[in-house]
Structure formats: structure tokens, C-alpha cells
Amino acid sequence: MMDSYFDILSALILLSSFLLMSHKRIKSYIKTFRIQSSLIALTAGIMGMDSLIREGSFDILIVCVIIVLLKVIYIPRLLHRTYGTVEYKVEKDFYLNIPLLILICCGLVVFAYFSVSNIGSLDGAHLNLQVVNSLSVILIGFFFMISRKKAIGQMIGFLVIENGIFVTAFFSTHGMPFVVDIGIFIDMITAILIMGVMVTRINEKFESINLDKLKNLKG
Amino acid sequence: MGLFLWLTPLLAALLSIIIKKTKLLHAVSILSATTLLFLAGYATVAVTANGTLQYPWFWNLFYIDALSVILLDIVAVISLFVSVHAVGYLNGELRQGTLRESKIRLFYLLMHTFLFTMVLALTVNNLGILWIAIEGTTLASTFLVGFHNDKHTLEAAWKYVIICSVGIAVALVGIIFLHLSSVDLIDPNRALQWTVLYQNAEHLNSPVLRLSFLFILIGFGTKAGLAPMHTWLPDAHSQAPSPISALLSGVLLNSALYSVIRVLSIVNKNLGDSHFTGRIMIGFGVLSIAVAALFILTQRDYKRLLAYSSIEHMGVITLAMGIFTPISIFAGLYHMINHSLTKSMLFLASGNILQKYGTRNITGVRGLAKVLPVSGTAFFLGLFAISGAPPFSIFASEISVFLSAFAEGRPLLGAVVILLLAAVFAGIAAALFRIFFGEAPDSCKPGETNLPGAIVLILMLILISVSGLYLPAPVKELLTSAQEIIAWNGTI
Numbered sequence: 001m002m003d004s005y006f007d008i009l010s011a012l013i014l015l016s017s018f019l020l021m022s023h024k025r026i027k028s029y030i031k032t033f034r035i036q037s038s039l040i041a042l043t044a045g046i047m048g049m050d051s052l053i054r055e056g057s058f059d060i061l062i063v064c065v066i067i068v069l070l071k072v073i074y075i076p077r078l079l080h081r082t083y084g085t086v087e088y089k090v091e092k093d094f095y096l097n098i099p100l101l102i103l104i105c106c107g108l109v110v111f112a113y114f115s116v117s118n119i120g121s122l123d124g125a126h127l128n129l130q131v132v133n134s135l136s137v138i139l140i141g142f143f144f145m146i147s148r149k150k151a152i153g154q155m156i157g158f159l160v161i162e163n164g165i166f167v168t169a170f171f172s173t174h175g176m177p178f179v180v181d182i183g184i185f186i187d188m189i190t191a192i193l194i195m196g197v198m199v200t201r202i203n204e205k206f207e208s209i210n211l212d213k214l215k216n217l218k219g
Numbered sequence: 220m221g222l223f224l225w226l227t228p229l230l231a232a233l234l235s236i237i238i239k240k241t242k243l244l245h246a247v248s249i250l251s252a253t254t255l256l257f258l259a260g261y262a263t264v265a266v267t268a269n270g271t272l273q274y275p276w277f278w279n280l281f282y283i284d285a286l287s288v289i290l291l292d293i294v295a296v297i298s299l300f301v302s303v304h305a306v307g308y309l310n311g312e313l314r315q316g317t318l319r320e321s322k323i324r325l326f327y328l329l330m331h332t333f334l335f336t337m338v339l340a341l342t343v344n345n346l347g348i349l350w351i352a353i354e355g356t357t358l359a360s361t362f363l364v365g366f367h368n369d370k371h372t373l374e375a376a377w378k379y380v381i382i383c384s385v386g387i388a389v390a391l392v393g394i395i396f397l398h399l400s401s402v403d404l405i406d407p408n409r410a411l412q413w414t415v416l417y418q419n420a421e422h423l424n425s426p427v428l429r430l431s432f433l434f435i436l437i438g439f440g441t442k443a444g445l446a447p448m449h450t451w452l453p454d455a456h457s458q459a460p461s462p463i464s465a466l467l468s469g470v471l472l473n474s475a476l477y478s479v480i481r482v483l484s485i486v487n488k489n490l491g492d493s494h495f496t497g498r499i500m501i502g503f504g505v506l507s508i509a510v511a512a513l514f515i516l517t518q519r520d521y522k523r524l525l526a527y528s529s530i531e532h533m534g535v536i537t538l539a540m541g542i543f544t545p546i547s548i549f550a551g552l553y554h555m556i557n558h559s560l561t562k563s564m565l566f567l568a569s570g571n572i573l574q575k576y577g578t579r580n581i582t583g584v585r586g587l588a589k590v591l592p593v594s595g596t597a598f599f600l601g602l603f604a605i606s607g608a609p610p611f612s613i614f615a616s617e618i619s620v621f622l623s624a625f626a627e628g629r630p631l632l633g634a635v636v637i638l639l640l641a642a643v644f645a646g647i648a649a650a651l652f653r654i655f656f657g658e659a660p661d662s663c664k665p666g667e668t669n670l671p672g673a674i675v676l677i678l679m680l681i682l683i684s685v686s687g688l689y690l691p692a693p694v695k696e697l698l699t700s701a702q703e704i705i706a707w708n709g710t711i
């Protein structure tokens with residue numbers, strides 16, 4: 001019963017990263033990221049209730065609350081603010097066209113499927129499906145980063161990778177130990193804050209956040 | 220006592236926020252580094268006597284053994300040298316007007332946070348916390364790399380934070396798989412503890428563990444600057460202020476490799492041999508040496524040249540760990556010590572040169588021997604040392620790595636690596652030995668400007684020369700016990 005919920009959720013999270021790939025504007029990236037994070041928070045909520053009933057432990061529920069506060073509310077706001085301060089001309093943000101990008105993403109899912117199914121000892125078909133979906137989210141996150149030119153696009157790609165890692169940990173091992181989870185959150189929020197400041201500075205110095213302009217250091 | 224290892228750099232970072240007087244800031248920094256050295260000495264004595272140093276508080280988080288204490292000592296020694304040198308360096312920047320006095324606080328705040336994250340990485344038992352600490356090193360040092368806040372440093376810092384954060388994210392996937400390989404075996408409260416994983420290594424799920432090793436090697440390998448994930452390294456090392464370059468190259472790269480080695484020992488113990496890990500590690504090692512050799516041969520910027528040389532030496536250490544015989548592991552660890560001391564000395568000297576000549580370009584520096592007698596000599600001899608010439612310590616450890624390759628029955632590997640290192644030597648010789656002679660530009664007045672820095676350089680030069688000829692027995696003992704930890708009881 002639980003597993004079928006998680007199957008659906010993992011598929012929806014994967015779908016949201018496809019959606020992200022298909023968007024053209026930074027505002028829609030942020031919106032999609034918010035949807036994806038909400039889905040992850042929902043997953044954590046269900047798992048947290050389950051572990052509260054079974055073992056009486058609040059750990060996963062606390063993690064769920066942190067996800068809502070951080071990834072659903074705070075980080076999207078921060079991204080909007082950063083986006084607001086950097087003025088930029090509307091220009092094409094990606095190197096390949098969108099249908100091709102989506103096609104490559106499908107290829108990534110197939111790749112993830114084959115890599116995971118080769119590990120015979122991951123038990124159970126359900127676990128496999130969920131891990132395949134969440135590993136695909138990580139791969140799509142990487143691909144998103146290299147397919148966009150703008151600094152904010154790269155930040156979102158990084159966040160999607162982080163989301164993918166988080167759900168992988170959830171589906172494969174029911175989350176990392178609690179201390180480790182908290183530490184990862186602290187690192188992540190610091191990383192995003194730092195990247196936000198860097199984006200503003202890059203915009204000041206280069207008068208654009210197009211990373212094609214960062215080409216001074218070579219050799 | 221162990222807790223003070225974490226508190227000292229943290230306290231120094233906090234004080235850097237409060238204190239406004241520059242002189243007091245310098246004093247706090249040096250005092251904190253001295254305390255750290257003293258504490259590391261205490262930890263070394265404790266580990267030599269008992270084998271490990273651990274405390275029951277914080278879920279058994281604190282853990283030091285022979286392997287981590289060696290790296291901890293390197294951190295402590297180099298951070299003391301760097302913080303003494305930084306006093307002269309920062310004052311020099313102030314005089315030249317390239318730095319505002321208010322930014323010194325930021326410098327020290329970030330530097331001590333950076334040191335804290337590195338000390339944390341080396342003193343924890345939990346591999347998850349180790350990951351957090353290594354990611355913390357990236358975050359703490361990003362603004363240090365971009366400290367001068369111009370186009371070039373910003374580009375370097377952006378590359379640094381993006382490539383390293385993403386690389387480290389890959390390592391986190393590896394750590395999740397490591398957790399997965401042990402999930403039904405180990406009590407959840409002790410999950411991800413290195414000691415527990417190591418003790419139960421034989422029972423872990425091998426296919427998952429193999430996958431985990433790949434992710435971890437790629438992830439932490441990015442941070443250690445292994446080719447082809449090295450692209451951030453030359454930019455960050457060359458654009459950062461020189462004391463920070465010394466820390467990045469001398470200490471940070473080691474901490475990243477240390478994380479790989481910790482996992483490597485679990486994986487090899489689980490698989491019973493080093494065939495799987497060996498091939499991959501040797502591959503990355505040789506590729507790093509080759510890429511570095513190529514770029515060194517065509518390099519025009521002396522700080523970038525030193526950075527590529529760091530990639531080369533990380534390659535040598537990875538290679539040694541890939542060969543995985545008792546001798547090669549010993550040599551690899553010894554090489555870590557030697558490389559750190561020599562390379563940070565070179566970066567500190569390069570800081571003095573940069574301040575004097577105002578250029579990173581090799582062709583812009585002439586007559587160094589006359590202009591900067593101490594830094595110039597240290598740079599000159601350091602370059603000989605770093606390219607592997609006797610009698611310096613790097614020669615001793617490098618030759619042991621090759622000999623172990625030949626002894627393992629891999630003559631081809633040994634030959635290729637020796638050839639590549641000959642290319643590196645030629646590259647460094649051709650590019651840099653010129654700069655000591657010739658006429659200095661008129662704008663450069665002879666004489667050292669950074670006196671504390673010059674004293675540090677002399678000390679370091681003595682250290683790397685002496686340790687090449689004579690290795691004290693306690694150090695040897697420590698290295699041997701670290702080697703036994705990696706290659707469980709010295710048997711392969």
C-alpha cells in the first residue's frame with residue numbers, strides 16, 4: 001500500500017524534472033522547483049507519519065518541516081529576489097532545442113534503469129523503480145546544469161541534483177541519519193546563499209549573468 | 220582536550236568578527252594557529268600511545284587514528300606557517316592599496332572557518348559528517364578565492380563553488396549507497412560510522428559498495444583535483460591570495476584524498492583484494508600526471524604552474540594508493556606530507572614575488588635572486604624539490620612509489636610515469652629557472668618586504684631538506700600504523 005504511494009510520488013517527482021527541462025524562462029524554473037520540493041515534502045510527510053506510528057520517532061517529520069520551510073518557501077523566494085536584482089535582456093538560455101533536451105532526458109532515465117537493474121542485490125521491484133526514478137532526477141539535474149547558460153539556471157540545476165539525492169536517500173534507506181540530514185541542510189542553504197551573492201556580483205562586473213562571458217581564465 | 224581542536228579555530232573565527240584592530244587580529248590568528256599545533260601535538264602523542272583518540276560524547280563523533288593524525292599534523296603545521304606569513308602578506312597588500320583594512324576581518328573570519336572545516340573533516344568518525352565538513356571547506360573558501368573581487372577572481376570563485384559543490388554532490392550519492400550496502404547489518408544509531416563499517420566490511424553488500432566507491436572517487440576526486448575533474452583547480456589556486464593558495468594546495472587537497480582513502484580501505488577489505496579499486500585509482504592517477512605534464516610544459520603563469528604541479532602530485536598519491544602494497548601506501552602517505560610542505564612553501568614564496576613584481580607572468584619576472592634573496596632562494600630550491608630532484612624529501616617518496624610499481628610487476632606503468640615526470644621536470648626547468656637571472660626591472664627595489672614570511676620560508680626549506688635525508692623514528696612509526704589501517708594488518 002505504502003509502496004504504491006511512493007511509486008506514484010517518485011514518478012511525479014521525475015515528471016517535475018522533465019517539466020523543468022521544458023521551460024524557457026527563469027520564473028517558470030523557480031515555480032517548477034517549488035512544485036518538485038512540495039512533492040518531496042509530501043513524500044517525507046507520509047514516511048514521517050509512518051515512522052511516528054511504527055517507532056514513535058519524530059526525526060523524519062522534523063526533516064519534512066525543514067523541507068517545507070527551506071525548499072518550498074525560503075529558497076524560491078531567495079531565487080526570485082536574486083532574479084529581481086539582476087537585470088538581463090531576454091535572450092536564449094539554452095544551447096540545444098527543447099524537444100532534443102527532453103529526448104536526451106528520456107535516454108538518461110533508460111540509462112539509470114540499466115545501471116540500477118544490473119545490481120542484482122537491490123531487493124524488490126518497488127525499491128528498484130523508486131531508485132531508478134530518483135537517480136534519473138539527479139542525472140537530469142546534471143544535464144540541466146550543462147544545458148543552460150545563465151548562472152541562475154545552474155543554481156536551479158544544483159538544487160534539483162540536491163533534491164534527487166535527497167529522494168534517493170529516502171527511497172533506498174529511509175533517509176540518512178538525522179544529524180547528517182541536518183548538516184546537509186545547513187550546507188545546502190549556505191551554498192545557495194553564497195551562489196546568490198556571487199550571481200549578483202557577476203552581474204555587476206560582467207553586466208550579464210550569461211556564463212559564456214566567463215572565459216578569461218584558460219590554459 | 221579533543222574538543223578544543225574544534226573550538227580553537229571556531230573561537231578565532233568568532234573573535235575575527237568582533238575585533239576591529241588589525242594588529243590584534245594578526246595576534247589572535249597566530250595564537251590560534253599555535254594552540255592548534257599544540258593540540259595536534261597532544262593528539263599525536265595520544266594516538267602514538269593508545270592507537271586511537273575518541274570520546275563518548277556526541278554519538279561517538281570524535282575519532283582520531285594514525286591516518287587522520289598525520290593529516291591533522293600537516294594542517295596544524297601549515298596553518299601556523301600560513302598565518303605568520305599572512306601577517307606580512309596582508310600588510311603588504313595594505314601598503315600597496317590593493318586591500319582595504321576593513322576586509323582583513325573578513326579574511327581572518329573565512330580563513331579560520333576554513334581551517335575549522337578541515338580539522339572537523341579529519342576528526343570525525345561518521346562519513347556523513349565527513350562529507351558535510353568537506354562541502355563546508357568549499358563554502359568557507361569560495362569568498363577567499365574571490366577575495367579581490369575583480370573579473371578574474373569572480374570567474375575562478377564561481378567555477379570553484381559550482382564544480383566542487385556538484386562534484387561533492389556526486390560523493391553524497393556514493394555515501395547513500397555506502398549506507399545502503401550496510402542497512403540491514405548495522406544498528407541505525409551507528410550508521411555510517413567508519414569504525415563500524417570497517418569492522419563489518421566483509422559482510423557489506425559488495426555490488427552496492429562497488430557502485431558507491433565509483434561515486435565517492437569521482438566526487439571527492441573532483442575536490443582533490445584529479446583529472447579530468449581538475450578544471451577548477453588552476454583557476455582557484457592562481458586567483459586566490461597566496462596564503463590561501465598555500466592552504467588550498469597543501470591541506471585541502473589532502474583532506475579530499477583522505478576521504479577517498481577512508482572508503483577505499485573499506486571497499487578493499489570487503490572485496491578481499493585491490494583489483495577493482497586499483498585499476499580505477501591507477502587510471503585516474505596516471506591521467507592526472509599526464510594532463511598536468513602537458514599543461515606545465517606550455518605554462519606562462521607561475522602560480523598556475525604550481526597549481527598544475529599540485530594536480531600531478533595528487534596523481535602520484537592516487538597512483539600509490541591504487542598500487543596498494545604496504546610500500547606504496549607508506550610512500551603515498553609520506554608523499555602527502557612532503558608535497559604539502561613543499562607546495563605551500565612555494566605558494567607562500569610566490570605571494571612575495573607577486574607583491575614585488577606585480578605580475579603572474581613568468582616572462583615578467585627577472586633577476587629574482589637579487590631582488591628577493593630569501594623568497595627567491597626558497598622558490599628556486601622549492602622548484603627543484605617539487606620536480607623531484609634529490610636530496611629533497613619529495614624525491615625520496617616519489618622514488619618509493621615507482622619502485623613499488625616495479626616491485627608489483629608493473630614495469631610499463633613505472634616507466635610511463637617516470638617519463639611523464641621527466642616531462643614535468645623539463646617543463647618546470649625550462650619555464651622557471653630563467654627567472655632567477657638576468658636584470659631586474661627598474662621598478663623593483665631589491666629587498667624582502669615580508670619579513671615574517673621570509674623567516675617562515677627559511678624554516679620550511681630546512682624542514683623539507685632535512686626530512687629528505689632523515690626520517691625520525693616516531694614519524695616512521697606513525698606512517699607504518701596508518702599504512703596498516705589502510706591495508707588491514709599489512710596483508711593484501
